[in-house]
Amino acid sequence: MQIPLSFWDISLWLAVTAITLLITAELISPYYGQTNLLINKKKLKNAALTTGILFLITVAIRIYGIITAP
Amino acid sequence: MPKPTEDNIAPKTPKQKLRITELTAYALLLLGASALITSIIYTSSILAFIGLGLTFWGVLLLYITPTRYVKLDLLNAIAPSTLANIEKMLTNSKLNEKGIYLPPKYLRDFESSLVFIPSKNNKTLPRPEEIDEEKIYSKNPEGMFLTPPGLALSKLFEKELGTSFTKTDLNYIRNNLPKLLIEDMEIAENVEVEIKDNLITVEIANHIFSEICQETRKLQKTHETIGCTLSSAIACALAKATGKPITIQKEEKSQDGKTTKIQYRILED
Numbered sequence: 001m002q003i004p005l006s007f008w009d010i011s012l013w014l015a016v017t018a019i020t021l022l023i024t025a026e027l028i029s030p031y032y033g034q035t036n037l038l039i040n041k042k043k044l045k046n047a048a049l050t051t052g053i054l055f056l057i058t059v060a061i062r063i064y065g066i067i068t069a070p
Numbered sequence: 071m072p073k074p075t076e077d078n079i080a081p082k083t084p085k086q087k088l089r090i091t092e093l094t095a096y097a098l099l100l101l102g103a104s105a106l107i108t109s110i111i112y113t114s115s116i117l118a119f120i121g122l123g124l125t126f127w128g129v130l131l132l133y134i135t136p137t138r139y140v141k142l143d144l145l146n147a148i149a150p151s152t153l154a155n156i157e158k159m160l161t162n163s164k165l166n167e168k169g170i171y172l173p174p175k176y177l178r179d180f181e182s183s184l185v186f187i188p189s190k191n192n193k194t195l196p197r198p199e200e201i202d203e204e205k206i207y208s209k210n211p212e213g214m215f216l217t218p219p220g221l222a223l224s225k226l227f228e229k230e231l232g233t234s235f236t237k238t239d240l241n242y243i244r245n246n247l248p249k250l251l252i253e254d255m256e257i258a259e260n261v262e263v264e265i266k267d268n269l270i271t272v273e274i275a276n277h278i279f280s281e282i283c284q285e286t287r288k289l290q291k292t293h294e295t296i297g298c299t300l301s302s303a304i305a306c307a308l309a310k311a312t313g314k315p316i317t318i319q320k321e322e323k324s325q326d327g328k329t330t331k332i333q334y335r336i337l338e339d
Contacts, residue, residue: 003106004115005122013122038091041256043134 011058018055021048091135098128142278149299150285153219156296157289160187163207163214167191169296170337171218171309171316174236176201181234183221183306185296188213195315195339218296220303227307230254235310240265243311247272247304257300269319270334272304283321283330297321301332308334315339 005013025045102124109117169187174180176198186195189212196208207214218224227250228234235243248261251274259276279300286298296302297318309316320333 001110002113003118004109004113005118009115009119010122013119017123017126038136039134040136042254044130047130047133 007058007061011055011062014051014055014058018048018052021051024048091131095128095131095135098124098131100128102126102128142281145278146281146285149219149282153282153286153289153292153298156216156219157292159214159216160291160295163187163189165189165214165295166291167213168294168317168319169216169218170195171302171305171318172201173309173313173315173339175313176315178202180236181225183218183224183309185216185218185302185305186213187216187295216296218302218306220297220299220301220306223299223303224306224310227255227303235307236313238311240270240308240312243307247307251277268336270308270336272301272332272334273329274300274332275329277330280323280327280330283323287323293321297332300330304332305334308336312336 021044025041025048028039028041028044102121105117105121105124107121109115109121165187167188167190169185172184172186172195176195177184178201184201186201186208188194194211196211196213200208200210201215205215224235231246231250231254238246244263244265247263251257251261252259257277257279258274260273261275262271262273264271264273277300279298283298283300286293297305298321301318301321305316305318315337317335317337318332319335320331322331323329324331
Protein backbone atom coordinates (compact mmCIF):
# COMPACT_ATOMS: atom_id res chain seq x y z
CA MET A 1 0.00 0.00 0.00
CA GLN A 2 1.34 3.39 -0.98
CA ILE A 3 0.04 6.86 -1.83
CA PRO A 4 -0.98 6.71 -5.49
CA LEU A 5 0.48 10.15 -6.24
CA SER A 6 3.91 10.71 -7.69
CA PHE A 7 6.16 13.66 -6.90
CA TRP A 8 5.05 15.33 -10.17
CA ASP A 9 1.37 14.85 -9.40
CA ILE A 10 1.90 16.72 -6.14
CA SER A 11 3.90 19.39 -7.96
CA LEU A 12 1.02 19.89 -10.42
CA TRP A 13 -1.51 20.01 -7.59
CA LEU A 14 0.62 22.59 -5.78
CA ALA A 15 0.81 24.74 -8.92
CA VAL A 16 -2.96 24.73 -9.46
CA THR A 17 -3.65 25.43 -5.76
CA ALA A 18 -1.04 28.20 -5.61
CA ILE A 19 -2.51 29.97 -8.66
CA THR A 20 -6.06 29.69 -7.27
CA LEU A 21 -5.03 31.00 -3.84
CA LEU A 22 -2.82 33.80 -5.17
CA ILE A 23 -5.58 35.08 -7.46
CA THR A 24 -8.13 34.84 -4.63
CA ALA A 25 -5.83 36.61 -2.18
CA GLU A 26 -5.22 39.42 -4.64
CA LEU A 27 -8.80 39.88 -5.77
CA ILE A 28 -10.58 39.42 -2.46
CA SER A 29 -11.92 42.63 -1.03
CA PRO A 30 -12.73 43.42 2.60
CA TYR A 31 -15.79 45.24 1.30
CA TYR A 32 -17.42 42.35 -0.52
CA GLY A 33 -20.41 42.34 1.83
CA GLN A 34 -20.39 38.58 2.46
CA THR A 35 -19.95 38.24 6.19
CA ASN A 36 -20.97 34.63 6.71
CA LEU A 37 -17.43 33.48 6.10
CA LEU A 38 -14.85 35.61 7.86
CA ILE A 39 -11.44 35.53 6.25
CA ASN A 40 -8.17 36.85 7.58
CA LYS A 41 -6.80 38.20 4.31
CA LYS A 42 -3.22 38.30 5.54
CA LYS A 43 -3.28 34.62 6.49
CA LEU A 44 -4.80 33.72 3.12
CA LYS A 45 -1.98 35.61 1.41
CA ASN A 46 0.58 33.77 3.55
CA ALA A 47 -0.96 30.41 2.66
CA ALA A 48 -0.94 31.33 -1.05
CA LEU A 49 2.70 32.37 -0.92
CA THR A 50 3.70 29.22 1.00
CA THR A 51 1.98 27.00 -1.58
CA GLY A 52 3.66 28.95 -4.39
CA ILE A 53 7.10 28.57 -2.76
CA LEU A 54 6.51 24.83 -2.25
CA PHE A 55 5.71 24.51 -5.96
CA LEU A 56 8.87 26.42 -6.87
CA ILE A 57 10.88 24.05 -4.64
CA THR A 58 9.51 21.08 -6.62
CA VAL A 59 10.54 22.87 -9.84
CA ALA A 60 14.04 23.44 -8.42
CA ILE A 61 14.28 19.74 -7.54
CA ARG A 62 13.21 18.91 -11.12
CA ILE A 63 15.86 21.22 -12.63
CA TYR A 64 18.51 19.84 -10.31
CA GLY A 65 17.53 16.32 -11.42
CA ILE A 66 17.85 17.28 -15.11
CA ILE A 67 21.25 18.97 -14.61
CA THR A 68 22.80 16.17 -12.57
CA ALA A 69 21.37 13.35 -14.72
CA PRO A 70 24.12 11.41 -16.49
CA MET B 71 -45.61 25.55 16.12
CA PRO B 72 -45.37 29.01 14.51
CA LYS B 73 -43.82 29.15 11.08
CA PRO B 74 -40.47 30.95 11.16
CA THR B 75 -40.65 34.35 9.51
CA GLU B 76 -37.96 36.89 8.80
CA ASP B 77 -38.83 38.67 12.06
CA ASN B 78 -38.71 35.76 14.46
CA ILE B 79 -35.62 34.02 13.09
CA ALA B 80 -32.77 35.17 15.28
CA PRO B 81 -29.78 36.37 13.22
CA LYS B 82 -26.65 34.28 13.59
CA THR B 83 -24.26 35.74 16.13
CA PRO B 84 -20.56 36.11 15.17
CA LYS B 85 -19.76 33.21 17.50
CA GLN B 86 -22.31 30.97 15.73
CA LYS B 87 -20.88 31.99 12.34
CA LEU B 88 -17.37 31.04 13.47
CA ARG B 89 -18.67 27.74 14.85
CA ILE B 90 -20.29 26.90 11.50
CA THR B 91 -17.03 27.66 9.67
CA GLU B 92 -15.13 25.51 12.16
CA LEU B 93 -17.55 22.62 11.73
CA THR B 94 -17.27 22.90 7.93
CA ALA B 95 -13.49 22.84 8.19
CA TYR B 96 -13.50 19.70 10.37
CA ALA B 97 -15.99 18.01 8.02
CA LEU B 98 -13.70 18.77 5.07
CA LEU B 99 -10.71 17.41 7.01
CA LEU B 100 -12.57 14.21 7.87
CA LEU B 101 -13.78 13.70 4.30
CA GLY B 102 -10.33 14.43 2.93
CA ALA B 103 -8.63 12.02 5.29
CA SER B 104 -11.16 9.29 4.43
CA ALA B 105 -10.64 9.89 0.70
CA LEU B 106 -6.86 9.70 1.14
CA ILE B 107 -7.06 6.43 3.10
CA THR B 108 -9.47 4.96 0.52
CA SER B 109 -7.16 6.07 -2.31
CA ILE B 110 -4.27 4.19 -0.67
CA ILE B 111 -6.36 1.06 -0.24
CA TYR B 112 -7.73 1.08 -3.82
CA THR B 113 -4.66 2.74 -5.41
CA SER B 114 -6.81 5.46 -6.99
CA SER B 115 -5.03 8.67 -7.94
CA ILE B 116 -8.34 10.51 -8.54
CA LEU B 117 -9.43 9.78 -4.97
CA ALA B 118 -5.97 10.83 -3.78
CA PHE B 119 -6.33 14.22 -5.53
CA ILE B 120 -9.80 14.68 -4.06
CA GLY B 121 -8.53 13.71 -0.59
CA LEU B 122 -5.54 16.02 -0.84
CA GLY B 123 -7.74 18.91 -1.94
CA LEU B 124 -10.36 18.41 0.76
CA THR B 125 -7.74 18.03 3.51
CA PHE B 126 -5.92 21.13 2.31
CA TRP B 127 -9.07 23.27 2.22
CA GLY B 128 -10.08 21.97 5.66
CA VAL B 129 -6.75 23.02 7.15
CA LEU B 130 -6.83 26.31 5.22
CA LEU B 131 -10.34 27.12 6.46
CA LEU B 132 -9.20 26.59 10.06
CA TYR B 133 -6.12 28.74 9.48
CA ILE B 134 -7.67 31.70 7.66
CA THR B 135 -10.69 32.21 9.90
CA PRO B 136 -10.00 34.79 12.58
CA THR B 137 -10.38 33.48 16.12
CA ARG B 138 -12.01 36.66 17.42
CA TYR B 139 -13.50 39.78 15.95
CA VAL B 140 -15.71 42.53 17.24
CA LYS B 141 -18.59 44.25 15.56
CA LEU B 142 -18.06 47.83 14.46
CA ASP B 143 -21.08 48.87 16.56
CA LEU B 144 -19.18 47.81 19.67
CA LEU B 145 -16.21 49.98 18.75
CA ASN B 146 -18.53 52.89 18.00
CA ALA B 147 -20.19 52.48 21.40
CA ILE B 148 -16.94 52.59 23.40
CA ALA B 149 -15.06 55.57 21.97
CA PRO B 150 -17.49 58.52 22.43
CA SER B 151 -17.47 58.45 26.27
CA THR B 152 -13.68 58.92 26.39
CA LEU B 153 -13.94 61.80 23.94
CA ALA B 154 -16.78 63.32 25.97
CA ASN B 155 -14.43 63.42 28.99
CA ILE B 156 -11.82 65.30 26.94
CA GLU B 157 -14.54 67.73 25.84
CA LYS B 158 -15.47 68.33 29.49
CA MET B 159 -11.87 69.01 30.45
CA LEU B 160 -11.37 71.40 27.54
CA THR B 161 -14.59 73.28 28.28
CA ASN B 162 -13.74 73.65 31.98
CA SER B 163 -10.17 74.79 31.24
CA LYS B 164 -11.47 77.35 28.72
CA LEU B 165 -8.90 76.30 26.12
CA ASN B 166 -9.77 77.21 22.55
CA GLU B 167 -6.48 76.94 20.69
CA LYS B 168 -5.51 74.11 18.40
CA GLY B 169 -3.71 71.21 20.01
CA ILE B 170 -0.04 70.77 19.13
CA TYR B 171 1.16 67.20 18.76
CA LEU B 172 4.62 67.18 20.27
CA PRO B 173 7.51 65.36 18.58
CA PRO B 174 9.55 62.77 20.52
CA LYS B 175 12.39 65.19 21.37
CA TYR B 176 10.00 66.98 23.75
CA LEU B 177 9.12 63.78 25.59
CA ARG B 178 10.88 61.54 28.08
CA ASP B 179 9.43 58.43 26.47
CA PHE B 180 10.27 58.67 22.75
CA GLU B 181 7.65 56.08 21.83
CA SER B 182 4.85 58.00 23.51
CA SER B 183 2.88 60.98 22.21
CA LEU B 184 1.48 64.05 23.86
CA VAL B 185 -0.71 66.87 22.67
CA PHE B 186 -0.22 70.34 24.12
CA ILE B 187 -3.15 72.75 24.07
CA PRO B 188 -1.92 76.30 24.69
CA SER B 189 -4.16 78.85 26.39
CA LYS B 190 -3.01 81.64 24.09
CA ASN B 191 -2.40 81.65 20.39
CA ASN B 192 1.33 82.37 20.58
CA LYS B 193 2.46 78.88 19.44
CA THR B 194 5.18 78.87 22.12
CA LEU B 195 5.96 75.34 23.17
CA PRO B 196 7.02 74.35 26.67
CA ARG B 197 10.69 73.44 27.08
CA PRO B 198 11.40 69.67 26.99
CA GLU B 199 12.59 69.67 30.64
CA GLU B 200 9.27 71.18 31.71
CA ILE B 201 7.22 68.47 30.02
CA ASP B 202 6.15 65.62 32.20
CA GLU B 203 3.87 62.91 30.78
CA GLU B 204 2.20 62.65 34.19
CA LYS B 205 1.39 66.37 34.35
CA ILE B 206 -1.86 67.80 32.98
CA TYR B 207 -1.30 71.54 33.26
CA SER B 208 1.63 73.58 32.05
CA LYS B 209 2.46 76.97 33.58
CA ASN B 210 5.08 78.24 31.18
CA PRO B 211 3.52 78.67 28.67
CA GLU B 212 0.05 78.14 30.07
CA GLY B 213 -1.78 75.20 28.64
CA MET B 214 -2.72 71.59 29.03
CA PHE B 215 -1.10 68.27 28.17
CA LEU B 216 -3.34 65.45 27.00
CA THR B 217 -2.73 61.92 25.82
CA PRO B 218 -3.97 61.94 22.20
CA PRO B 219 -7.08 59.80 21.60
CA GLY B 220 -5.30 58.18 18.65
CA LEU B 221 -2.12 57.20 20.51
CA ALA B 222 -3.04 53.52 20.87
CA LEU B 223 -4.08 53.38 17.21
CA SER B 224 -0.79 54.93 16.09
CA LYS B 225 1.07 52.32 18.15
CA LEU B 226 -0.99 49.65 16.38
CA PHE B 227 0.12 51.19 13.06
CA GLU B 228 3.75 50.87 14.19
CA LYS B 229 3.20 47.25 15.23
CA GLU B 230 1.64 46.46 11.85
CA LEU B 231 4.45 48.19 9.96
CA GLY B 232 7.07 46.55 12.17
CA THR B 233 8.87 49.84 12.78
CA SER B 234 8.62 52.90 14.96
CA PHE B 235 7.60 56.16 13.28
CA THR B 236 10.56 57.81 15.04
CA LYS B 237 12.85 55.86 12.68
CA THR B 238 10.99 57.03 9.57
CA ASP B 239 10.46 60.26 7.66
CA LEU B 240 7.67 62.03 5.79
CA ASN B 241 8.36 60.12 2.58
CA TYR B 242 7.92 56.84 4.41
CA ILE B 243 4.52 58.00 5.65
CA ARG B 244 3.52 59.14 2.15
CA ASN B 245 4.51 55.80 0.65
CA ASN B 246 3.30 53.45 3.38
CA LEU B 247 0.24 55.02 4.98
CA PRO B 248 -2.15 54.21 2.07
CA LYS B 249 -1.07 50.54 1.99
CA LEU B 250 -1.26 50.31 5.79
CA LEU B 251 -4.79 51.69 6.02
CA ILE B 252 -6.17 49.98 2.92
CA GLU B 253 -4.50 46.59 2.65
CA ASP B 254 -2.89 45.77 5.98
CA MET B 255 -5.44 47.08 8.45
CA GLU B 256 -8.46 47.30 6.15
CA ILE B 257 -9.51 50.55 7.80
CA ALA B 258 -10.31 52.48 4.63
CA GLU B 259 -11.19 51.94 0.98
CA ASN B 260 -8.84 54.59 -0.38
CA VAL B 261 -6.17 56.89 1.10
CA GLU B 262 -4.30 59.74 -0.56
CA VAL B 263 -1.46 61.69 1.02
CA GLU B 264 -0.36 65.03 -0.39
CA ILE B 265 2.54 67.07 0.93
CA LYS B 266 2.88 70.76 0.03
CA ASP B 267 5.49 72.74 1.96
CA ASN B 268 4.28 72.68 5.55
CA LEU B 269 0.86 71.31 4.77
CA ILE B 270 0.02 67.64 4.67
CA THR B 271 -3.38 66.64 3.33
CA VAL B 272 -4.70 63.16 3.95
CA GLU B 273 -7.87 62.08 2.17
CA ILE B 274 -9.48 58.93 3.50
CA ALA B 275 -12.44 57.33 1.76
CA ASN B 276 -14.98 55.07 3.45
CA HIS B 277 -13.11 54.46 6.69
CA ILE B 278 -14.46 52.45 9.60
CA PHE B 279 -14.06 55.34 12.05
CA SER B 280 -16.55 57.55 10.22
CA GLU B 281 -19.20 57.12 12.91
CA ILE B 282 -16.74 57.87 15.73
CA CYS B 283 -15.50 60.93 13.84
CA GLN B 284 -19.10 61.98 13.30
CA GLU B 285 -19.62 61.77 17.07
CA THR B 286 -16.44 63.81 17.64
CA ARG B 287 -17.80 66.54 15.35
CA LYS B 288 -20.64 66.97 17.85
CA LEU B 289 -18.02 67.63 20.56
CA GLN B 290 -16.95 70.91 19.05
CA LYS B 291 -13.91 71.66 21.23
CA THR B 292 -12.44 68.17 20.95
CA HIS B 293 -12.97 68.23 17.20
CA GLU B 294 -11.34 71.66 16.80
CA THR B 295 -8.50 71.02 19.24
CA ILE B 296 -7.32 67.43 18.92
CA GLY B 297 -9.46 65.82 16.22
CA CYS B 298 -11.05 62.39 16.12
CA THR B 299 -9.33 59.07 16.81
CA LEU B 300 -8.12 58.49 13.25
CA SER B 301 -6.86 62.03 12.57
CA SER B 302 -5.22 62.03 15.99
CA ALA B 303 -3.43 58.73 15.25
CA ILE B 304 -2.09 60.10 11.96
CA ALA B 305 -1.02 63.31 13.74
CA CYS B 306 0.93 61.21 16.28
CA ALA B 307 2.62 59.36 13.41
CA LEU B 308 3.46 62.62 11.61
CA ALA B 309 4.90 64.23 14.74
CA LYS B 310 7.15 61.21 15.24
CA ALA B 311 8.19 60.95 11.59
CA THR B 312 8.88 64.65 11.00
CA GLY B 313 10.33 65.31 14.47
CA LYS B 314 8.38 68.58 14.44
CA PRO B 315 5.20 69.75 16.18
CA ILE B 316 2.02 69.07 14.25
CA THR B 317 -1.44 70.63 14.40
CA ILE B 318 -4.63 69.44 12.81
CA GLN B 319 -5.54 72.43 10.69
CA LYS B 320 -8.81 71.23 9.25
CA GLU B 321 -10.90 68.09 9.24
CA GLU B 322 -13.88 67.97 6.97
CA LYS B 323 -16.21 65.46 5.45
CA SER B 324 -17.16 65.47 1.78
CA GLN B 325 -20.76 66.26 0.78
CA ASP B 326 -21.59 62.61 0.16
CA GLY B 327 -20.13 61.80 3.59
CA LYS B 328 -17.79 59.17 2.20
CA THR B 329 -14.47 60.96 2.26
CA THR B 330 -12.73 62.65 5.17
CA LYS B 331 -10.14 65.28 4.33
CA ILE B 332 -7.66 66.09 7.09
CA GLN B 333 -5.15 68.88 6.79
CA TYR B 334 -2.08 68.92 9.06
CA ARG B 335 0.41 71.74 9.51
CA ILE B 336 4.04 71.18 10.40
CA LEU B 337 5.11 73.87 12.87
CA GLU B 338 8.62 75.17 13.25
CA ASP B 339 9.91 74.71 16.78
